[in-house]
Amino acid sequence: MRLRHIEVFHAIMQVGTISGAAQVLHISQPAVTKVLQHAELQLGMPLFERVRGKLYPKPEAHRLFAETEKLHRDLQGIRRLAATLKSRAGETVRLVSTPTIAISVLPAALTAWRRDYAQTRCELATFHTSEIVNALRLGEADLALSLQDPRHPGIEAEPIAQGFLTVMAPSGTWSEAECRQPVTPHALTGELIGLADGDPLGELVVAACEDQDVHPVFHTVVQTYQIARSLVEAGAGTAVLDPFTAASAASAKVQCRLWAPQIPVQLYLLTASHAPLSHGARELANCIGAAARSLLDKGSHEHQRVDPA
Template identity: 45%
Template structure:
């Protein structure tokens, strides 16, 4: 079976008809029918049957479908990678980061970076940390930003700055002038927790579980950004990174540094085999400078 057969079969699986598959592939209907017929001759059995005006996969086709879908996904990744390689002659700044960092540090950093590169094209996106790694390996983006280091052998990771975990709460929750909050003061309080699968969330959960009584964690979320929104809506307090805490202050919420201090780093990632260009390096320099001003604000 050839790649052209796979493309046509995949299109029929998606659309359910030869006509719709032809439109999807931008070829004629007879061409689709001819390729399908040739594919069935190659494998020696029917791939589709007609039912109520639609082409339905046969039992054999259903068995093959998983492998065909996997091959189609691999072909798409090859196309994406080839397209990214074509951009290397005049590449834009391409940055992907977690939603939390996109809201808290990226806008200020871009504003200052633009002073040197006012006309440089940029592509900015948000993803969770696992998907950031995949995007770099596919060369969809040049720089990744996360609150976690990368341990992938093909990715270089550097810590730009560090700060301490903060507790955020509605106005008036603590006595005026509170700057530090002892871990023991969280005992029994209503708290919006971080997903237990998050590495920082795991560290925090281990500490909170030892309190007597433990905090009342009725809601768990995946991002610090969502924690901030929940606190703003009245869902107790939350423990967040120092960059999200800065946004909390801007929204009129209170913040206090958790004691004992728990350090959170801002990490930049890029492919080890792909050297940073001058505008990449300037972006990291600006990011390091801007975050050092807000991490312990």
């Protein structure tokens, strides 16, 4: 028996008539009769006795009905699941991000995404890039965000926003004219806040300085870009940071200038090569890219303002 045969047979057994089954299934009576006749033809035996236009189930029909009842319950469960998926209530998007992006970009991105995905569950965790790769490979995350391309054969890295390495100092450090010019290694002065050994951006800064025979001294070294930003906002020194952290700083407390030579910094969307994104996850990625680009645009305008003092 085909699934359509079983569906019609089950409806007839439940309501007892062809007309009732047609109403339950939202089809015509001739269609119900035709499907039932085809089912009996394939089975090679009648399932009902027809007496004066009424149907009376044969013993074989009762035995068959007991089995189709189990299938009917399963089909109802499938329909409920399909309805849930359609409404997005059952979908979970698992996102992992480096702390920098989680703090600077994701609040605005998730707010925008929630307008269309109010019922979709989102699980957000913060990892370092090496941990992100493992989470994606093991299927523990659907998508991830990092400022690094891990260059792993099992990971797809898609650039979704780009800025440039930025020098951030306490408000009032530079004149308006100076703010319009990039900062070279030779122009780094005052208390410098460094990034921990092994940090990719920190290594880029040190390498650029050494190329120009400049050897910066960092009396304060931090593990995260957020701590460096907070120290600059508090007036504790100057730091060279990624553009997303710099753009999210309080514009009244800091000034920002591009680093020279100019060094691009990409925001990468990371996914496992074998696992395509769901519609909800892809829309979240789109919102993240838009929020990141908007943040950079906003930051470039706000941090150009200079404290007249």
